[in-house]
Amino acid sequence: xxxxxxxxxxxxxxxxxxxxxxxxxxxxxxxxxxxxxxxxxxxxxxxxxxxxxxxxxxxxxxxxxxxxxxxxxxxxxxxxxxxxxxxxxxxxxxxxxxxxxxxxxxxxxxxxxxxxxxxxxxxxxxxxxxxxxxxxxxxxxxxxxxxxxxxxxxxxxxxxxxxxxxxxxxxxxxxxxxxxxxxxxxxxxxxxxxxxxxxxxxxxxxxxxxx
Amino acid sequence: xxxxxxxxxxxxxxxxxxxxxxxxxxxxxxxxxxxxxxxxxxxxxxxxxxxxxxxxxxxxxxxxxxxxxxxxxxxxxxxxxxxxxxxxxxxxxxxxxxxxxxxxxxxxxxxxxxxxxxxxxxxxxxxxxxxxxxxxxxxxxxxxxxxxxxxxxxxxxxxxxxxxxxxxxxxxxxxxxxxxxxxxxxxxxxxxxxxxxxxxxxxxxxxxxxx
DNA sequence: TTTCAATTGTGATCTTCATCACCGTCCAGG
DNA sequence: CCTGGACGGTGATGAAGATCACAATTGAAA
Numbered sequence: 001x002x003x004x005x006x007x008x009x010x011x012x013x014x015x016x017x018x019x020x021x022x023x024x025x026x027x028x029x030x031x032x033x034x035x036x037x038x039x040x041x042x043x044x045x046x047x048x049x050x051x052x053x054x055x056x057x058x059x060x061x062x063x064x065x066x067x068x069x070x071x072x073x074x075x076x077x078x079x080x081x082x083x084x085x086x087x088x089x090x091x092x093x094x095x096x097x098x099x100x101x102x103x104x105x106x107x108x109x110x111x112x113x114x115x116x117x118x119x120x121x122x123x124x125x126x127x128x129x130x131x132x133x134x135x136x137x138x139x140x141x142x143x144x145x146x147x148x149x150x151x152x153x154x155x156x157x158x159x160x161x162x163x164x165x166x167x168x169x170x171x172x173x174x175x176x177x178x179x180x181x182x183x184x185x186x187x188x189x190x191x192x193x194x195x196x197x198x199x200x201x202x203x204x205x206x207x208x209x210x211x
Numbered sequence: 212x213x214x215x216x217x218x219x220x221x222x223x224x225x226x227x228x229x230x231x232x233x234x235x236x237x238x239x240x241x242x243x244x245x246x247x248x249x250x251x252x253x254x255x256x257x258x259x260x261x262x263x264x265x266x267x268x269x270x271x272x273x274x275x276x277x278x279x280x281x282x283x284x285x286x287x288x289x290x291x292x293x294x295x296x297x298x299x300x301x302x303x304x305x306x307x308x309x310x311x312x313x314x315x316x317x318x319x320x321x322x323x324x325x326x327x328x329x330x331x332x333x334x335x336x337x338x339x340x341x342x343x344x345x346x347x348x349x350x351x352x353x354x355x356x357x358x359x360x361x362x363x364x365x366x367x368x369x370x371x372x373x374x375x376x377x378x379x380x381x382x383x384x385x386x387x388x389x390x391x392x393x394x395x396x397x398x399x400x401x402x403x404x405x406x407x408x409x410x411x412x413x414x415x416x417x418x419x420x421x422x
Numbered sequence: 423t424t425t426c427a428a429t430t431g432t433g434a435t436c437t438t439c440a441t442c443a444c445c446g447t448c449c450a451g452g
Numbered sequence: 453c454c455t456g457g458a459c460g461g462t463g464a465t466g467a468a469g470a471t472c473a474c475a476a477t478t479g480a481a482a
Contacts, residue, residue, distance in 0.1 A: 024393050059348060061356040063404045069351075083341045092348050115326070115333050120335065122326050129340050130294045137270060137303050140280070144389050145272040148439070169459065178355050178439055185460060201448065201459065357470070380429065391470055396430060412429065412478060 001028050002051065002104070010051060010075045011210045013127055018120040022049075026104045031097040038081070038095035046105040047082040050074055053101025054162070058094040061178075065093070068176035070135040071158070079132040082125055152179055152187050156197065160206035212239050213262065213315070221262060221286045224338055229331040233260075237315045242308040249292065256344070257316040258293040261285055266311025269305040271391075277305070279387035280334035281346040282369070290343040293336055363398050364390055367408065371417035378414040 002010075004019035007026075007185050014022070028051065031037050037048075055072040072078060072095075078182070080093055114121040142151050155177060159166045176185045188204070189196045198205040213221075218237075225233070239262065242248050248259075251271050253373035266283040283289060283306075291304055317325070325332040353362050366388060370377045385395045397413070402408045409416040 059351055059355070061352060063356075065356055067351065067355045079344070081345075083337050092345060112330070116330065119323070119327065126294050126336075129344075133290070133294075133344065133347070134303060134338075136344070136351070140270055140278065140347070140350060140354070141272060143351070144270070144278045145274075145276055171459080181460080182441080182462080183439060186462085189461080199460090382429080392430085393432085393471080394469055397432085400431085410430090 001026055011049070011124065013120055013124040015118075015120040016195075018114075018118040021114070021118060022104070022106070025106065025110060027106050029103055031101045031103070033097055033099050035097045036094065037097055037101070038093065040092055040094055044081050044108070046107045047077065047111070049077045049104040049106065051102045051104055053097060053099045054103055056096050056098045058096070059062050059092075065178055066175055067178050068155070069093070069139050070132070071098075073162075077124070077128045079129045082128065101187070106108075148179055148183060149187050149190065150178070152184065153191070153196075156191075156204070156206060157208070160208075161210055164206045164210075165203050166206060169202060212237055222260065222335065226329075226331040229325075229329040232319050232325075232329060233315070233317070236317065236321060238420045239252060240316050241315055242312045242314070244308055246308045247305065248308055248312070249289070249304065250257045251303055251305055255292050255319070256317045258322070259287065260288045260315040260317065262315055263385055264308060265309045266312055267307050268316045269302070269307070271305050276389055277386055278389050279366070280304070280345070280350055282309075284373075288335070288339045290356040293339065359388070359390055359394060360398050360401065363395065364402070364407075367402075367415070368419070368421075371419075373422055375417045375421075376414050377417060380413060
């Protein structure tokens with residue numbers, strides 16, 4: 001499905017030997033938009049490397065609340081799937097494909113040989129874990145130290161990274177931030193006054209530079 | 212300093228071969244109470260395994276705020292020191308010894324051989340990372356979904372795990388929870404009314420069962 | 423013993439945000 | 453074309469918690 005060259009381009013930490021091995025065992029799987037790729041309490045039989053699309057990672061509260069944490073995009077891997085697959089344990093996170101998403105599945109039985117024979121693999125695993133950890137720390141910063149207006153701005157900037165047209169309703173944003181629609185509507189209005197966004201029905205236009 | 216047997220007892224995921232290797236290269240280091248073991252932006256030249264004592268991990272906000280995340284105790288390792296050592300990157304967390312703490316330092320140059328030759332090591336690394344990750348998720352649950360009274364209760368339960376006498380001032384607790392002293396004082400008073408704690412000057416007695 | 427700084431208690435007020443109530447707008451399916 | 457449900461706007465009210473002001477208590481140092 002993918003050549004070693006393509007893999008090395010998507011996953012810069014892969015060396016040639018590793019890319020060749022992954023290419024030889026890769027099985028891809030496609031999830032359609034809205035598909036739940038991972039549910040709280042689920043066990044994994046494979047690690048997933050994302051090759052196309054975009055996945056939204058949530059934390060689920062006890063009372064059915066959802067709390068947005070981060071996106072995974074092409075070139076990244078699901079840290080939890082890697083570790084849970086290796087250690088055969090369950091996850092505490094929910095993942096939903098926000099667009100059509102393709103992943104490479106690496107069955108659990110290859111974990112040992114990958115880890116022991118391919119140095120590039122464990123660099124990749126560690127880097128994946130480290131960067132997910134950093135993202136969680138940023139999430140904590142946001143909810144611990146910032147007000148809703150700053151969190152909304154950070155959230156929109158995140159969403160806008162790949163597309164300045166953010167096709168979300170105020171209600172969906174409120175859910176992701178664990179807030180309420182009215183508050184989000186009012187804050188969006190303020191951002192519009194500051195000329196940072198233009199509001200439309202069913203989508204929001206982001207006017208600021210993306211990085 | 213430590214025999215392989217002692218190491219295997221403290222770190223259950225170590226197999227004999229790994230414990231022997233660690234024992235052969237172990238250098239211990241002791242940090243006195245209050246010592247800052249790790250600072251935001253610091254680089255590591257070694258992984259640290261904790262053999263005695265207790266370490267408090269904080270997230271630092273931009274404006275000097277501190278936010279308590281979790282403790283590390285004997286038998287656990289600092290996930291960040293392991294990964295940052297391996298990948299030679301800096302951390303975003305602060306660690307302070309809350310009691311006299313002894314650690315085994317594993318210099319960076321052993322990371323490769325540990326990872327490739329000792330299967331027990333990478334299980335240990337993954338498990339360390341996974342459990343730290345879970346703890347961060349719990350922190351997020353708390354600040355995203357819970358009120359201050361529940362968070363305070365969780366915090367005290369955590370502190371009391373090893374000692375029912377919690378020697379902290381209300382101000383210190385407020386800092387850890389990123390709240391204010393007055394709020395903490397009032398909530399503590401409520402807990403006292405519910406007979407869950409007894410308040411004293413400079414320390415708090417936890418009356419509930421520990422687990 | 424006196425004194426001063428750290429700790430704790432308490433009321434008043436303010437800000438942020440959640441919640442409720444209600445209305446207008448848009449648009450897709452009948 | 454009409455109409456009901458989804459979406460968005462807006463004011464009023466309430467609760468949680470931050471902040472301010474100040475008093476009371478304690479304990480260690482002088």
